[in-house]
Every structure is written in structure tokens, then in C-alpha cells.
Amino acid sequence: MKHIKTISGSNLKDTLVKGGCGECQTSCQSACKTSCTVGNQKCENR
Amino acid sequence: MAIGERIHKFILNNKNIVLDINSGAVHLVDDVVYHILDYYEAKSVDEIIELLKGKYDQKTISEAYKEIKILEKEGLLYSYESNIKDIRYNEDNIIKALCLHVAHDCNLRCKYCFASQGDFKGGRSLMNLNVGKRALEFLMENSGNRKNLEVDFFGGEPLMNFDLVKELVHYGRQLEEKNNKHFRFTITTNGVLLDDDKINFINEHMDNVVLSLDGRREINDNMRKTVSGRGSYDIILPKFKELVNKRGDKDYYIRGTFTSFNLDFSEDALDFYHNGFKKISMEPVVTEPDMDYALREEHLETILEEYEKFSKDYIEIKRQDKDFLFFHFMIDLKQGPCLAKRAVGCGAGSEYMAVTPQGDLYPCHQFVGDENFRIGDVFTGVKNGQLRQEFNKANVFNKEECRSCWARFYCSGGCHANAYNTNKDIMKPYKTGCEMEKKRIECAISILANLED
Numbered sequence: 001m002k003h004i005k006t007i008s009g010s011n012l013k014d015t016l017v018k019g020g021c022g023e024c025q026t027s028c029q030s031a032c033k034t035s036c037t038v039g040n041q042k043c044e045n046r
Numbered sequence: 047m048a049i050g051e052r053i054h055k056f057i058l059n060n061k062n063i064v065l066d067i068n069s070g071a072v073h074l075v076d077d078v079v080y081h082i083l084d085y086y087e088a089k090s091v092d093e094i095i096e097l098l099k100g101k102y103d104q105k106t107i108s109e110a111y112k113e114i115k116i117l118e119k120e121g122l123l124y125s126y127e128s129n130i131k132d133i134r135y136n137e138d139n140i141i142k143a144l145c146l147h148v149a150h151d152c153n154l155r156c157k158y159c160f161a162s163q164g165d166f167k168g169g170r171s172l173m174n175l176n177v178g179k180r181a182l183e184f185l186m187e188n189s190g191n192r193k194n195l196e197v198d199f200f201g202g203e204p205l206m207n208f209d210l211v212k213e214l215v216h217y218g219r220q221l222e223e224k225n226n227k228h229f230r231f232t233i234t235t236n237g238v239l240l241d242d243d244k245i246n247f248i249n250e251h252m253d254n255v256v257l258s259l260d261g262r263r264e265i266n267d268n269m270r271k272t273v274s275g276r277g278s279y280d281i282i283l284p285k286f287k288e289l290v291n292k293r294g295d296k297d298y299y300i301r302g303t304f305t306s307f308n309l310d311f312s313e314d315a316l317d318f319y320h321n322g323f324k325k326i327s328m329e330p331v332v333t334e335p336d337m338d339y340a341l342r343e344e345h346l347e348t349i350l351e352e353y354e355k356f357s358k359d360y361i362e363i364k365r366q367d368k369d370f371l372f373f374h375f376m377i378d379l380k381q382g383p384c385l386a387k388r389a390v391g392c393g394a395g396s397e398y399m400a401v402t403p404q405g406d407l408y409p410c411h412q413f414v415g416d417e418n419f420r421i422g423d424v425f426t427g428v429k430n431g432q433l434r435q436e437f438n439k440a441n442v443f444n445k446e447e448c449r450s451c452w453a454r455f456y457c458s459g460g461c462h463a464n465a466y467n468t469n470k471d472i473m474k475p476y477k478t479g480c481e482m483e484k485k486r487i488e489c490a491i492s493i494l495a496n497l498e499d
Binding site: 001007008022 | 068069070071072073074075076078079109110113114116117120121122125128136140142143145192193194196230373374376377378379380381382383384385386387388391392393394397398410455456457458461487490494495498499
């Protein structure tokens with residue numbers, strides 16, 4: 001494409017198939033203890 | 047559906063960025079695409095050509111329009127939300143993470159402490175071995191089919207009860223062997239009592255360690271004082287340096303709190319970096335709005351500018367040093383959490399709970415000490431099922447303000463304690479916090495765009 005560069009083409013909806021296993025880290029335990037950022041957590045199921 | 051609800055576009059750090067909200071796809075676009083997106087849903091291609099003909103030639107507009115169309119067909123632009131409104135979350139009431147308050151006592155007197163200088167308004171106390179062991183057993187018994195269980199040693203100051211921490215780690219190792227589970231132990235400490243023995247134990251057994259300090263000496267010493275009222279910086283800094291030097295590549299975060307007294311908090315993050323720390327977090331203070339150090343709406347513009355300023359410094363440093371990490375600027379667009387996790391958020395009060403020295407259970411560490419939020423205890427289990435349900439249902443599909451927010455799958459509804467402190471309702475997000483989180487996500491994506499492009 002000339003006008004658009006896709007830097008992430010993965011689709012969150014695909015994660016519905018395998019997702020929700022609950023094994024990933026509880027977000028608040030990682031560093032913040034206050035502000036709940038989930039989008040930067042790692043998936044444990046790939 | 048109106049424009050804007052399925053995509054979010056912004057310009058930051060010299061990039062035109064478009065986020066497809068529901069798929070999570072991220073695109074860098076040129077100016078013509080960026081302009082077309084203002085009209086794409088409401089107007090035909092001919093109408094758009096007419097509208098933009100003064101700026102771009104017809105061929106360029108048609109070409110760009112076609113590229114948008116292709117991505118739309120591929121489900122990577124203007125995609126619709128999946129039908130997961132009725133998402134079933136933790137119906138089995140599995141608990142997989144505990145914050146263990148091993149000491150409701152502290153050797154610092156930080157002015158902003160949400161734990162009332164360590165005692166959580168309930169008198170100073172230490173957890174005993176009986177309660178600690180029972181907490182681990184309670185976690186094990188309630189963990190269903192989850193293999194990875196998390197225990198954070200918290201306080202007050204957990205090093206004030208470090209013999210218990212050691213015994214519980216050893217007990218946990220016995221339990222995991224018997225039950226085919228894995229404990230991830232972490233600890234959150236102010237570092238005052240660190241010595242070689244504690245550093246070695248922590249580095250051997252803790253998957254992550256959160257080191258509390260506020261950045262620059264004068265900023266730290268203004269808020270984080272010893273019991274005798276002196277600054278704590280010079281006591282703590284060398285100990286944290288030693289711990290991190292000996293830690294190898296295991297995880298840690300040096301974590302500061304910023305308040306209205308240091309709205310230039312990027313200077314504190316950079317001060318950490320210049321002191322040799324690579325994994326850094328600076329968190330907005332959580333408190334009632336009437337405190338003089340509270341972050342209020344009037345500070346918001348300055349804070350958002352500060353995040354943007356820091357994102358520019360961050361890109362520069364990151365180009366030289368890939369190990370530099372700022373917790374809120376980390377984002378993994380390809381391997382991040384699944385949609386289910388993003389929808390339900392932190393899990394407090396459902397899969398994550400806090401345990402007091404007496405064994406009482408609360409939805410999370412931030413609610414400890416507020417009797418209305420006592421949810422049960424580790425000896426007899428969860429008693430307040432209604433409260434657990436309320437927390438279980440507090441997700442981005444049920445919070446009205448989150449429904450239309452572009453950032454809902456990144457912040458996942460925000461911190462319940464922030465919401466409660468501000469609005470006395472866990473379903474009503476803390477607006478100032480939302481604006482900060484949105485800016486952090488924009489910064490994080492723009493950083494990635496700059497580093498990858």
C-alpha cells in the first residue's frame with residue numbers, strides 16, 4: 001500500500017477462539033498497584 | 047454509527063496514527079488518508095474528492111480511498127465489536143492472585159500513603175504464620191484449573207515481617223509440588239530494611255520486585271520521610287542499586303508516585319534512568335480530591351503535556367538502549383492479552399483479592415480498611431457474594447462511560463479504587479485517570495510507530 005502502513009494487523013477478535021484461559025498475570029501485580037493498565041500485559045497462551 | 051466510534055485517530059511524534067478500536071489493528075497513514083477518514087463513513091468517494099480537491103488531486107484521493115476500503119473489507123478498519131456483551135467472566139469464582147498484607151506497619155511516613163502510613167486505619171500488626179499458610183491454602187483451594195498463581199508480599203512494609211515471607215515462600219513450594227501448581231511470588235518494598243540476606247532471597251525467589259522511590263531526591267524526600275521526619279532517599283537508593291545490580295535479567299520495577307507537587311514527573315523517571323535503573327514506573331497518586339497533593343482536573347493539561355514530552359525523550363533513549371522500559375509506554379500490539387482479559391480488567395474482588403494480617407479478604411489492597419468492602423476471610427471463605435458479583439460485573443461492557451471510549455480494550459475499565467475514591471461508585475470511572483490513560487496509550491503507540499518505522 002502506498003498511503004497506509006499497517007504496523008499491527010492482528011485482530012483481537014481472533015483471540016476469542018482461544019482466549020480467556022485466565023493464566024496471565026493479574027495486571028495490578030506487575031508494577032502499578034494503582035492504575036490498571038491491561039493492554040501492556042503478556043498473553044501466556046501462545 | 048457515527049464516525050469516530052469504531053476508529054480513533056491522532057497525530058503524535060510526527061506520525062498520523064489510526065487505531066481500529068474493535069480489532070486492535072494499528073495503521074500509519076499519510077495526510078490524505080488522515081483527511082479522508084474525517085468523511086469516509088458519511089460521504090461517497092465523489093463527495094470526498096469534491097471536499098478535498100483543493101488539497102489533493104483526484105487520483106491521489108481515489109487511490110487512498112481504495113486502500114481504506116481494502117482494510118475495511120479485511121476487518122482491520124471500521125470493524126464492528128464482537129458479540130461478547132454477555133461475556134461470562136469467572137463464573138466459577140476462581141481466585142488466582144492474592145496480595146498478602148504481611149505487615150500493617152511501616153518504617154516510613156509517606157504523606158500520600160493510602161494505607162494511613164502502613165496501618166490501614168486498623169492499628170499496627172503483623173501477619174502470623176498460621177494466617178499466612180492458611181492464605182496460601184485458600185488460594186490453592188480456590189484456584190480451580192489455573193496453574194499459575196500469584197502472591198504479592200505487600201504491606202505496609204513487608205520487610206518488617208521478612209521471616210514470614212521466607213517461611214511462606216518455602217511453604218508455597220511444598221504446596222505447588224503436591225498440587226501441580228506454580229506460585230509466582232512478588233514483593234513490593236520501600237527498601238529501608240534491605241540487607242545482603244534479604245536481597246539474595248528476593249533475587250532468588252521473587253519473580254518480580256517493585257521498588258518504591260519517587261525519583262529525584264528532593265521530590266522523594268518531600269513526601270517519603272522516615273519516622274523521625276528525615277528524608278529517606280539516601281538510605282534507600284544504594285540498597286536498590288545493589289539489589290538491581292545483583293538481579294541479573296529478572297524482572298523488577300522501580301516505582302514512583304507523582305503528585306501535584308511534581309507534575310514534571312518525567313524528570314523523576316529520567317533521574318531513575320540516570321541512576322542506572324532501566325525498568326521504571328511513575329504512577330499518579332491515588333487519594334481523595336481535597337488533599338493538597340491530589341491530582342485534580344486543573345492539573346490535567348500539564349500532565350498530558352508531560353506524558354507527550356516524556357514520549358519524545360523515551361524514543362531518543364530507546365533508540366540507544368532497548369532495555370529502557372517505562373511501564374505505561376509498554377504496549378505489545380501483536381502478543382498482548384486476549385479480548386476477554388481486556389474486557390474484564392484487573393480482576394479485583396473476583397480472581398484477585400487482598401488479605402489482611404488477620405486473614406480478612408478485601409477486593410484489593412486499595413480497599414483494605416474500609417469495612418464496607420470486607421468480602422470474607424481466608425478461614426471461612428468469601429461471605430459477601432453480592433460484593434463479589436458487583437466487582438465481577440464491573441467491566442467495560444457494563445460501565446456506561448466505557449462503552450463509547452476508544453481506549454476501553456487497553457485500560458479495561460480502569461482502577462475500581464480510583465473510581466470509588468472519586469465517585470463513590472466502582473461503575474463510574476475516575477475521569478482524570480481516564481484522560482491520563484488515553485494519553486499514555488497514544489504515547490505508547492506513537493513510540494512503537496517511531497521505533498518500528
